[in-house]
Amino acid sequence: MADTETTIRIPTQLRTLTGGQEEVKAQGATVAEIIEHLERAHPGIRARLLDDKGVRRFVNIFVGDEDIRFLDGLATPLKTGDQITIVPAIAGGA
Amino acid sequence: MKPSLFRSVRTAVLDAVGNTPLVRLSRVARDAPSVEVYGKLEFCNPGGSVKDRAALRMMLRAAADGRLTSQKTLIDSTSGNTGVAYSMFGAAMGFRVALVMPSNVSRPRKDIARAFGTEILFSDPLEGSDGAIQQARATVSRDPDRYFYPDQYSNPDNPLAHYHGTGAEILDAVGDRITHFVAGLGTSGTIVGVSRRLKEHTRPIRCIAVQPDDAMHGLEGLKHLPSSLVPAIHDAAAYDETTRVSTEDGWDMADRLAREEGLHVGHSSGAAVFAALTLARKLHQEQGGGCIVTILCDRGDRYFAPSTWEKRYTW
Numbered sequence: 144m145a146d147t148e149t150t151i152r153i154p155t156q157l158r159t160l161t162g163g164q165e166e167v168k169a170q171g172a173t174v175a176e177i178i179e180h181l182e183r184a185h186p187g188i189r190a191r192l193l194d195d196k197g198v199r200r201f202v203n204i205f206v207g208d209e210d211i212r213f214l215d216g217l218a219t220p221l222k223t224g225d226q227i228t229i230v231p232a233i234a235g236g237a
Numbered sequence: 238m239k240p241s242l243f244r245s246v247r248t249a250v251l252d253a254v255g256n257t258p259l260v261r262l263s264r265v266a267r268d269a270p271s272v273e274v275y276g277k278l279e280f281c282n283p284g285g286s287v288k289d290r291a292a293l294r295m296m297l298r299a300a301a302d303g304r305l306t307s308q309k310t311l312i313d314s315t316s317g318n319t320g321v322a323y324s325m326f327g328a329a330m331g332f333r334v335a336l337v338m339p340s341n342v343s344r345p346r347k348d349i350a351r352a353f354g355t356e357i358l359f360s361d362p363l364e365g366s367d368g369a370i371q372q373a374r375a376t377v378s379r380d381p382d383r384y385f386y387p388d389q390y391s392n393p394d395n396p397l398a399h400y401h402g403t404g405a406e407i408l409d410a411v412g413d414r415i416t417h418f419v420a421g422l423g424t425s426g427t428i429v430g431v432s433r434r435l436k437e438h439t440r441p442i443r444c445i446a447v448q449p450d451d452a453m454h455g456l457e458g459l460k461h462l463p464s465s466l467v468p469a470i471h472d473a474a475a476y477d478e479t480t481r482v483s484t485e486d487g488w489d490m491a492d493r494l495a496r497e498e499g500l501h502v503g504h505s506s507g508a509a510v511f512a513a514l515t516l517a518r519k520l521h522q523e524q525g526g527g528c529i530v531t532i533l534c535d536r537g538d539r540y541f542a543p544s545t546w547e548k549r550y551t552w
Contacts, residue, residue: 154363156452156464165363191453194485201455201484203341230341230362232455 152228160185175217201232250329253283255402259410264497269521273528284322286535292322294398295387305385312384314369317346324353337373367466391469396430404434419513419531421459421505422446425471432476444476447512455484458505482508506533
């Protein structure tokens with residue numbers, strides 16, 4: 144399923160890594176594979192999303208409308224056309 | 238703020254702002270025993286956060302000079318605490334309030350603001366707080382006569398609240414021995430206003446701003462300046478240095494403060510205390526003494542515990 148292509152929406156805090164792009168495409172059959180694909184295209188992004196225990200505590204990753212914490216986590220399977228959204232758990236600001 | 242200036246609009250809840258307790262953090266600082274570390278309990282303000290100070294001063298000054306009237310709606314962008322303060326004082330003073338916030342701010346904040354009758358406008362969570370700022374400005378520009386826009390990022394009454402309030406209170410409490418001041422940077426109102434006051438002291442007091450270590454962070458209320466719209470009130474010359482704290486260190490210190498000091502504070506307070514304790518250990522080793530004051534901005538129960546009970550988010 145390496146040809147499964149999904150769209151990833153990138154939050155403003157990570158767009159310095161994606162050359163300003165708000166959306167990028169990536170191939171992978173699971174969320175973990177997508178993140179590896181993203182890391183190859185945009186080095187540094189994996190460390191912003193994951194630590195040695197998995198998804199960092201303040202990062203939420205959605206497939207469609209569902210947080211992957213309530214699916215199969217990084218092993219959540221993907222199909223072509225899925226939209227993945229990376230959302231910081233907080234909004235910054237003051 | 239001088240009581241006489243705004244007597245006509247004063248009510249009980251307004252009177253309860255400021256004069257917060259300063260407590261010694263002795264347990265978490267026990268590996269730097271020669272250094273006194275104090276936290277100013279800003280969650281003791283009636284709205285539960287340090288933001289009461291700036292919000293109150295901005296609203297009172299605007300009410301006094303006619304920028305804010307009962308015919309207008311106060312609108313601003315805020316991820317929470319300032320919005321709670323506007324909402325509370327708006328209810329007490331009889332002013333309508335509307336807030337623009339990214340839809341991913343924590344649920345308790347939305348609920349608190351709504352409890353006071355405030356209208357909430359949601360901005361795109363992917364655009365963060367800067368997106369909320371831009372949406373607030375656009376809303377005001379479409380109908381400028383309808384709104385009073387305090388703009389906490391640009392309003393000089395924000396740092397002045399800390400110059401006249403927080404900074405003066407710190408000097409009253411420990412002016413005879415404070416050597417360092419550490420505070421998180423969000424709008425920069427606290428660090429800029431307090432530092433300006435402390436710099437007037439006869440002894441040099443070193444002032445340190447705390448920022449997240451990365452643009453992608455989880456320290457709600459703090460700003461990573463290199464990747465943000467820099468607030469107009471920010472004045473890097475007001476303070477001496479910047480230190481950077483990771484989200485994990487800030488979160489873990491917030492947990493420690495609850496368990497070891499009985500202070501259940503938010504993550505930005507955890508980050509500020511983490512920075513203060515790093516400094517305390519250095520002062521203990523190098524100088525064998527010192528007195529550090531930091532700010533505990535708000536309480537931890539105002540925050541979102543990721544994914545533990547809210548299965549679905551509401552945006």
